[in-house]
Amino acid sequence: MTDLKLIGGEDTAFLPDARPSLAQRLLFSNEFGLLLLIGLAIAIFSVSLPSFTSTFSLFTMGRQIGIDTMIGLAMMTVIVTGGLDLSVGAIGVCSAMFFGWMLQSAGLPVALAIPLAIAFGAGLGFINGVTIVRTGVHSFIITLASMSIFFGVMIFLSKAEAFNSLPPAVLGFGKLRIGTLVSSLLALSLATSVALSILYRFTSGGRRMLAAGANPRAAEISGVRTGRVFIACHMLAGGLAALAGLMVTARTGAAVPAMAGHLGQDWLLPAFLAPVLGGTLLSGGRVAVFGTLLGAALVNIITSGLLQMRVGEFWIQAFLGMLLLAAVLADRARHTLLRRKGMI
C-alpha cells in the first residue's frame, strides 16, 4: 500500500524510509515473543516431566487456558478505554450464581439461561459504564465500589450457598473434548477471540472503541459519541465476565459463591496478566486479542509445569506477581528499543 508515497518535497528526508517489512514486524511483535517463550516452556517441562505432555495434562491445561483467556478478554475490553474494571470477578460470580438460580430454582432450560446470564453480566457492566461516564470519576474507584456492592448483594441473596445440582448438560459441556485434546472451553475462548478480532479490526463500532480509548477528546470532536462507546465497552466486559463465570461453572458443575475468592479478587491477576503479557496498552487505544490468548497460555503452562514439579503452590502466587512485573518491564524496554529504531 505505497500508493501514497509522494516524492515531491525535500522534507520527505525527515520520514523513515518505509515501514518495516512484514517479517520484521512479526519478529518484533509481542505474539512472536510469547510463542517463543511458550515453545521454550513446553520444551523444558516435557523433557523434565514425562507426564507433562500426557493427554490429560494437556486437556486440563487447555481448559484452564480457555477460562483465563476469557477473564483476560473481559478486562481487555475495558483496558481499551484507558480504564479498568475491578469488578470483573464479582460480575463473573454474580452471573454464574444467577445462572445457577435460573437452572436450579427457577427451572429454566439451559439454552435460555445462558443468554440471560450473559445479558445479566452485560447489565452489571452497563451499571458500571453509566456511573463512570455520568460522574466522570475514574473507573478504578467506581468499580472498586461496585465490586463490593455486586458481591455483597449476591452473598446476601444467595446466603452464600452454592447451586450444585445443575443439569448434567452443564458439567457435560465442561468435560467435552474436541478431538482428544482440545477442551470445549478452550474452543469457546478461541471463537470469542476471533469474534473480538473482527470487532476491533473490521467494524465501525470496534474502531470507535479504539479511537475513543486512545484519545477521547479527539474522538469526541471527530464525531464519536465517546460516552456511549465507553458504556458499550463496559457492557462487553460484563458479558465476557459472565461467560467466564459460566465456563467456571461448567468446569466444576456447580455455581459456587467463592469461585473467584473474596469479592471476586482472585480473578484480578489473570485478568490483567494475560492482556498485559499480550501487549494490550494500559493507557488505552490498542488491543492484542490473540496476544491475550497467548499470554494466558504462557501463564498456565508455566504454572502447571511448576505445580507438577512440586513447587509449593503458595510460591506460585508470588511467582505470578513477579511475572506481571516482568511483563510490564519487558514491554517498557521493548517500546524504548523499537522507538529508538524508529519502528513505531
Place this chain on the structure above:
Amino acid sequence: MSGALLLQVSHVSKSFPGVRALTDVSMTLHAGSIHALLGENGAGKSTLIKIITGLHHPDSGDVMVNGEVRRFANPRQAAAAGIGVVHQERNLVTRFSVGENIMLERLGRHALSSIDYGAIHTEASKWLRLLDLDVDPRLPVSRLSVAQMQLVEIGKALSLQSRVLLLDEPTASLTQNETRVLFAVLRKLAQDGVAICFVSHKLEEVFEICDTVTVLRDGRNACDSQPLKGLVRGDVVKMMIGREEQIARRAPRPRTDVAPYLELTDFASSAGHTDINLTVRPGEIVGLYGLVGAGRSELAKAILGMSRKTGGELRIAGRAVNISSPADALHQHGIGYVSEDRKQEGLILLHSVLGNAGITVWRKLANTLGLLRDRSVIDHTGPVLKKLEVKTPSMHQVIGNLSGGNQQKVSVAKWIAAGVKLLIIDEPSVGIDIKTKAYLHDLIHELAEQGTAILLITSDMPEMVDVADRIVVMSGFRIRGEVENDRNYDRISRAIMSHIHDSAAA
C-alpha cells in the same frame, strides 16, 4: 550597554522522531540586555528554551553558562546555575498559597524540616512587591486571575536569584496595564545585570522593550543575536517568514449573498459567551480574531454542542437547531472542527494515518452489520490525502511519526473526506512549516470556492489578512466588531486593534 556574556548557545541541533526541530542554532545572552527570541509557531523557540533548561538534550552543539560548557540533566540543575524560566503552561499548584508556590522547592532544608510559613510568606511578599502585585501571599493561587498567576510565576523565577531569565510568551494573557508593569520590572532587572530572553508574538512589544534579537525560521537561525537598533518591523517579519509580509497577495473575493449556512443570533453559552451575532455563508471565509482567552475556540466548541446553549438562537441553513454533541454536529449538520490543539484534540497520535483520516466516515461506510473494510475507507479518504499531498510511507504509518505539517493536513483531510458544509479551522498554522502553511491557505480558498462555509480562527494577523473575506473581532466572550478585509494590512490591523482596545476601555 551589553555586559558580561552570561549564556551562549552555540551550533545546537536537535531531532525528534520524524522531525528535525533545530539545526545549527546559536544565541548569546548578555547581562543587562533584554533579548527577543522570535519565530513563527513551530520555528523551534520552545525547543531551544527546553534545551537551555535541560528538559531536552541537544544532539550536537553546546550550551555555555559563564563561558563553561554545561549539560543540565534537568531544570533543577539549570535553576541552580541561575537560569530561571517561565513556561507557557501554568505551572502552579493551585491549592497552595501564593507564597508556598513561590518558595515551593525551598520550603525547608531537608525533607523532614518543619515549614516556617511566616518566613515563607514574608520572603514571598518581597518578590510580590517587586512585581507591584498586590495580593496576600497567604491566598491560595486558585483565587487569582490568570494574569496574577502569570506574575506569580515570574516572581517565582526571580526569587531563585536567576541571572538568566527566560520568558515564554509572558504577555499572552496580560492586559496592557499588566504588561506595562511587567516591562517596568524587566527593565529594572536588566539594570541589575540580569540577562532576559523574551519570547513573544507581539512585535510592538519586542520593539518597545528589547535591544537584541534572535530569529528562528524552520529550526535555523534567520539571525543570531543581532542588535535590534536599525531594524524595522518589516525586516524582522521578513526574517521570520522568509519573505515580505504578504499584503494583498490574493485579490479580495466578491461578497456572496446566498443565505447563511450558520447563523448565530444573540447566542449565549454556558462557556460564558453573550450576545454573539455571527453569520457564515456557503463559500465565505469568515475570520474570527481575538487575543488568547477571548473565547474563540470556546465559541467553536459551543457551536459543536460541547457547551450548552443558554440563550439566543443557532440556525443551520435557516433552521433553528439544538446541537447536543460533536457527533450531532457532524452527522446531522455537516459541521467539522480542526482544533488548534492537534495532539490533544485533533489527532489520535497512537493510530495510523488511515485510522485518523477515516474516523469521520466510519459510520457512513459501515454496512448494516457494522462491518467496515479498510479498502472502502482507503477508497474514500485516499483521494483527499493524495490531493493534500500528505507525505507518508504508507496509510498504516503511525501518525505521531509524521511531520507537523503532514499531521495538520490529515487533520484537515478527515473533514474534507466527510464532506462537511461548515468547517471551523482553529489556528491552522500552529507548528507547521511555511510551505504547508501557504498550501493550507490555498486549500481554504479552494474549499470556499467549492461552496464550503469557513470560519477561520487565528491569532496570526498576516494569515488573517491574507485568507479571510471579513474579520469578526472578539474579546471577553463577545463580538466587538467587524472589519471588511481589503487586504490592506496596516488599515486592518489598526481597525482590529481599535475594536479590541475599545472593548478593554469600555
Place this chain on the structure above:
Amino acid sequence: MGGHSLTRIFDNDWIGPALVSAVAIAVISFFQPSFLTPFNIFVLLSAISVNMLVALGQLVIIAVGQMNLALGSIGGLVAICFAAMMELWGFPPVLALAGGFLIGILAGMAGGFVIARTGITAFIITLAGLQIFKGINLGITKAQPFYGVPQSVKDFGNTSMFGPIPWLVLPMIIVSVAVWYLFARLRIGRHILAIGGNRSAAELSGIDVNSTVIWAHGLSGLLAAAAGMMLVARLQLGHPTIGDDWLISSFAAPVIGGAVLSGGHVSVPGTFFGVVIIAIITQALVLFAIDPFVVQIVLGGLILWAVGINRLREARVAKALGHST
C-alpha cells in the same frame, strides 16, 4: 476575608462525616442501648484504631495521586513476620516490632522505586506487589497461623488504658497527629501534595519527584506494617489472612473524608470520621444481627456516595471561584 472563608471550605472536609458519625451514634444507641456499653465502646475503638492506620496508609498514596493495592498484603506479610520473629526466633517484641517496620518500609519503597523509575502506572505495579507479598506470606506460613505471641503483646491489643479506652488508641493518636503534621507543616508532606496537585509544576520547580514518590510509598508501607502488627496484638496470633480485606475500606475512609482521588488534597480528620462511620455501621450490623455481608454493600455504597458529594463540592468551589474573579 475571602481568603479565610475559602480556607474554611477546604478545611471543612471533616464536618460532614463528623455530623454523620454523631447522628449515627445517636440513632443506633436509641434503638440499641447496648451500643454504648463500655465493652462495645472498647471493641469499637480497637477497630477504629487499626482501620485508621490502614486508611492513612492509603491516604499517603492518594495524596501523591496514585493508588496502592499492595497495602493489605504488606500489612499481612509484616504481621506474620512479626509473629514469626517472636515465635520462631524468640525475638523480644521491641526487636520484632523494629523488624516489622523495616520490612514494611522496604516493601513499600520497592514498589515506589519501580513506579518512579519506570513510570508504569501504580495500579499495575502494586497489583504485582499484592501477589508477590501475599505469595511470600503463604509460602512462609503454608496458610497456618503463628500462635506464639508473647503475653505483653496480647495485653497491648486487648486491655484498656483507662475506662473503655484500649491501648491500641495510643499509636493511632500519635500516628494521626504525625501524618496531619506531615501534610500541614513538613517539607516532604507539602511536596507529596504538590506532586499530586500538579506534577509538572512540581517537577519544573525542582522538586525531586522520584524520591518523593518512593518515600511516600515507604511511608505507606510503614503505616501498613503498624496496622498489621496492631492486628496481631488484637487477634493474639499472626494469621495469614490479615490484610486480605483492607482494600475497600482503605479507599472508602479517605474518600469519605474528602480526599481528591487525583491527588493533591487529603484530610486526616476527615479520614478519621470516615473510619468512624465505617466502624459504627459494621458494629450496628452485628448488634442488629444483620447478615455481615451487607457491610460490603454498605461500603461500596458509601464510596459512591462520598465520590458524589466530593464532586458536588468541587463544582461548587469552582463556581464560587469563577464568580469572585
